[in-house]
Structures are given as structure tokens and as C-alpha cells.
Amino acid sequence: MAEADSTQVDKLTPVLAVAGAVLVVAALYLIFVWVPMESTMGVVQRIFYFHVPSAATSWVAFLTGGMAAVRYLISRDGRLDDLSVSCNEAGLVFCIVNLVTGMFWAKPVWGIWWAWDARGQSALLLAVIYVGYLILRQSVTEPSQRAVVCAVVSICGMVDIPIIYMANRWWRTQHPAPVIFGGGGLDARMGIVLAFTTVALLTVLWYLVRQRRKLAVMQREAEGLRRMVHALG
Amino acid sequence: MEENLKWLWYAFSAAWIIHILYVASIASRAKDLRGQIDNLKTLLQDQQKRSDDPSGQGDPHSDRPTG
Numbered sequence: 001m002a003e004a005d006s007t008q009v010d011k012l013t014p015v016l017a018v019a020g021a022v023l024v025v026a027a028l029y030l031i032f033v034w035v036p037m038e039s040t041m042g043v044v045q046r047i048f049y050f051h052v053p054s055a056a057t058s059w060v061a062f063l064t065g066g067m068a069a070v071r072y073l074i075s076r077d078g079r080l081d082d083l084s085v086s087c088n089e090a091g092l093v094f095c096i097v098n099l100v101t102g103m104f105w106a107k108p109v110w111g112i113w114w115a116w117d118a119r120g121q122s123a124l125l126l127a128v129i130y131v132g133y134l135i136l137r138q139s140v141t142e143p144s145q146r147a148v149v150c151a152v153v154s155i156c157g158m159v160d161i162p163i164i165y166m167a168n169r170w171w172r173t174q175h176p177a178p179v180i181f182g183g184g185g186l187d188a189r190m191g192i193v194l195a196f197t198t199v200a201l202l203t204v205l206w207y208l209v210r211q212r213r214k215l216a217v218m219q220r221e222a223e224g225l226r227r228m229v230h231a232l233g
Numbered sequence: 234m235e236e237n238l239k240w241l242w243y244a245f246s247a248a249w250i251i252h253i254l255y256v257a258s259i260a261s262r263a264k265d266l267r268g269q270i271d272n273l274k275t276l277l278q279d280q281q282k283r284s285d286d287p288s289g290q291g292d293p294h295s296d297r298p299t300g
Contacts, residue, residue: 041237046241208256225274225277
């Protein structure tokens, strides 16, 4: 089964790399050339087409990582732990991109780098949770204990995602009222670019998760070999 | 307009730098692990050879470390 998995990774990963690159280039064309200019903020509003899809992609990654963690706790299959850590680590990359692009958008539009509003804080908390998750993975050395503890953190981390999504509905925030699924008037072309960029970033996420999974498989192999060396030595 | 363009440029550059650094970190960690796995396999083979050898001397022609 492990053999079949690694063969599959080798076939699909290059295809995903090419597809991701093509989709990202097409998305950049749509963002910088095709989509109409927003009348209030001007050109800087185009950060929106990367800021929001990065957040959505990180949520997909964390939710997938959390689901894999739930399944790991039920089945104790190490490959699900590999999937969970891969999704969570790649998700953290997109979460950081979301925070950084948000800061570069906030500075010219709000005049400040960071607004301590509910959405910003809950998004920052999400990043902190998964940074903690990765630190925890480094600090617990026993593999099955590490997988169980990290699965619990991964499941807890998912709870923050609906809070981020609902933050500008539940509380008064610096972030604008919802423009997607919230009755806001988003131009049709803006919606198309937003959806296209999300698909492009999800393809990049899929590629990164597969690459990270290869690493997780190698880490387990190295840990197994180390145990054998210790047992024989 | 030009001022705003600067922020757009910073945001997109930062996003891609973060992605590229992550891909580079995966490649670097994979390289390290491959080296570790190769070393561990060599070590394991040497240990197995020593345990199979009744004299306990190991292979005298081997230039690999036996410890």
C-alpha cells in the first residue's frame, strides 16, 4: 500500500505543479488586466483577489487536516497523521500570506498596519494555534504520542474557522460587511476572478500537501530505521 | 495611484516570497532526510553483518565505520 502511494505521488505531483503554475499565471492576468478597477480604493483593492482566496485555501487545508486528525484518532493509521501535518503546515503558509497581504492592504486604506478587530484577531489566533501545533510536533519525540496530541490540537484549531468567517457578522469590525454569501454587491467579473484565484491557490495547496506528505513518509522511514539501529546496537 | 501601486507590489511580492521559501524548505528538509536515511541504512547493514559474523570482526575490507 505504501509502495502504491509513493508511485501515485510521483505521477500526480508534477502534473499539479504545472497546472498550479498555469492557473496562477492566468489568475495574475485576470487580476491585473481583466478585472475592472474598484472605484473607491483604486488599484490597491486588487490585493483582495489574493487576500481572500489565501484565507479560503488555508481554511480548506486546516479543515482537511482536522478531518484527517479525527480519522487518525479512530483508526491510528500513521498515513492519516502524515496527511494531517501536511495539510496543517501548508495551511499555515496560506494563513500567513492572508495576514501579510491584509497588512499591506490595511496600511494604504485604513492608515494602519493592523486593526485589532474581531476578524483580524481570530485570523491571527488561527496562525498562532498552528505555529503551536508545529512546535508541539517538534517537542514530542514518541511518534504515536506525538500524533495523538497533535491530532487533538488540529481538531481544536478547526473551531476558530467558523469564528473568523462569522466575525464581521457577529461583531462590529474594521473589516467590511460580507461581500460574498452576505448580500454584498460584488461585480460579476470580480466574483469570477475571486473564484478563479481560489481554484488556482487550491491547486497550489494540493501540490504543496503532496510534497509535504513525501517528507512525512521519509520522516517515518527515518524514525523506523533509527529504532532498528537502536535495537540492534 | 503610484503610491497605491507600491502597496500592491509589496503584497504580491511578499505572498510569492513566502510560497517560494516554503517550497525551498521542503526541498532542503527532504535532502537532509534522504542523507539521514542513507546513513541509517548503511549503519543497519554494518550492524547486521557484524551480528552475522561469528568472529565479531566485521568485514575487514570495508572502509565504512562499523560503530
